[in-house]
Amino acid sequence: xxxxxxxxxxxxxxxxxxxxxxxxxxxxxxxxxxxxxxxxxxxxxxxxxxxxxxxxxxxxxxxxxxxxxxxxxxxxxxxxxxxxxxxxxxxxxxxxxxxxxxxxxxxxxxx
Amino acid sequence: xxxxxxxxxxxxxxxxxxxxxxxxxxxxxxxxxxxxxxxxxxxxxxxxxxxxxxxxxxxxxxxxxxxxxxxxxxxxxxxxxxxxxxxxxxxxxxxxxxxxxxxxxxxxxxxxxxxx
Numbered sequence: 001x002x003x004x005x006x007x008x009x010x011x012x013x014x015x016x017x018x019x020x021x022x023x024x025x026x027x028x029x030x031x032x033x034x035x036x037x038x039x040x041x042x043x044x045x046x047x048x049x050x051x052x053x054x055x056x057x058x059x060x061x062x063x064x065x066x067x068x069x070x071x072x073x074x075x076x077x078x079x080x081x082x083x084x085x086x087x088x089x090x091x092x093x094x095x096x097x098x099x100x101x102x103x104x105x106x107x108x109x110x111x
Numbered sequence: 112x113x114x115x116x117x118x119x120x121x122x123x124x125x126x127x128x129x130x131x132x133x134x135x136x137x138x139x140x141x142x143x144x145x146x147x148x149x150x151x152x153x154x155x156x157x158x159x160x161x162x163x164x165x166x167x168x169x170x171x172x173x174x175x176x177x178x179x180x181x182x183x184x185x186x187x188x189x190x191x192x193x194x195x196x197x198x199x200x201x202x203x204x205x206x207x208x209x210x211x212x213x214x215x216x217x218x219x220x221x222x223x224x225x226x227x
Contacts (some may be wrong), residue, residue: 034215042221043220045206046215046216046217046218063122088155090216094212096162097143098157098160101154101155
């Protein structure tokens, strides 16, 4: 059974702070890792994806992957109230098109 | 790029009605599309994987005769909820996968279905 675990939160951070969202996965065969943002009542929106160990930066967002520890994280720098949403971690194994989603972490950024 | 259009956004209809939802990849070809359902305050639940030109693969517990999926072209998949009942009321979301290794899924805006 492939599992993706996330703390449900809410994670509360003040505006301007760094938000750190974490995700662990059970399948060592996982090859691709995705972060989606979902606002209440809306569909998921792709934020970032990462395949290799290490960090990948895109604007205020940094994805970090550690395959040995089966751990992937998303850092949001200079958090804004508009970042308040549920962040979904998703993984898939090489050769498989389906994603296994975590249940998501709710992020609340207070002004 | 990677825009997925889903239509309609909202459907309100009477019990027993069949409802068709369309999912289109606007600027890329998608051999594979996915259909999800999400109940309030719950996580995404994959219903089925739709492959162009072949039968859909349904997840355990999803009735294939209830939720008909057709993927007739590389840019269009449809989900038909047949004889819908109030318990089918939910948020239905499609996604499309860009062909190639390790590509992400891109989601449509979703369809909110309310059965009276």
